[in-house]
Amino acid sequence: MTTKLRPRFWETVPLAKMTAPEWEALCDGCGKCCLNKIEYEDTGEVDYTRIACRLLDGESCRCMQYPIRHQFVPDCVRLTPKSLPKIAYWMPRTCAYRLLHEGGRLPDWHPLVTGDPESTHRSGHSVRGMTVPEFEVDEEDWEDYIIEERP
Numbered sequence: 685m686t687t688k689l690r691p692r693f694w695e696t697v698p699l700a701k702m703t704a705p706e707w708e709a710l711c712d713g714c715g716k717c718c719l720n721k722i723e724y725e726d727t728g729e730v731d732y733t734r735i736a737c738r739l740l741d742g743e744s745c746r747c748m749q750y751p752i753r754h755q756f757v758p759d760c761v762r763l764t765p766k767s768l769p770k771i772a773y774w775m776p777r778t779c780a781y782r783l784l785h786e787g788g789r790l791p792d793w794h795p796l797v798t799g800d801p802e803s804t805h806r807s808g809h810s811v812r813g814m815t816v817p818e819f820e821v822d823e824e825d826w827e828d829y830i831i832e833e834r835p
Contacts, residue, residue, distance in 0.1 A: 715745030
């Protein structure tokens with residue numbers, strides 16, 4: 685069953701007024717939010733690592749258990765219009781939720797703009813093929829897996 689989305693809803697509908705399907709459709713499928721991050725208490729800066737949540741499929745860049753992910757990863761973030769202002773700072777700079785929250789626009793490669801769910805991967809904005817499962821790396825070694833992009 686396909687849910688009908690309003691045309692170009694992201695340009696006219698505030699985040700808090702989007703339907704659940706519209707909210708979910710904002711996700712570009714990059715997988716970056718599912719990477720383990722290191723947040724430095726003294727500066728508040730956040731580094732991304734290549735270490736992925738155990739539920740992230742490294743090929744599709746999607747959660748393998750999204751509807752029930754909290755059963756496996758209780759501290760997985762629940763991104764909502766209410767929680768977004770508190771956590772936007774650690775989300776990727778290209779994330780649609782962050783961009784719209786900050787008054788920006790979706791990038792030209794976003795699947796809602798292109799109509800193609802593979803456009804995020806083809807544009808090089810996903811983590812496809814670059815992740816390491818978290819169970820393979822001890823937490824004290826995470827700094828060895830930092831990637832350059834900072835949110």
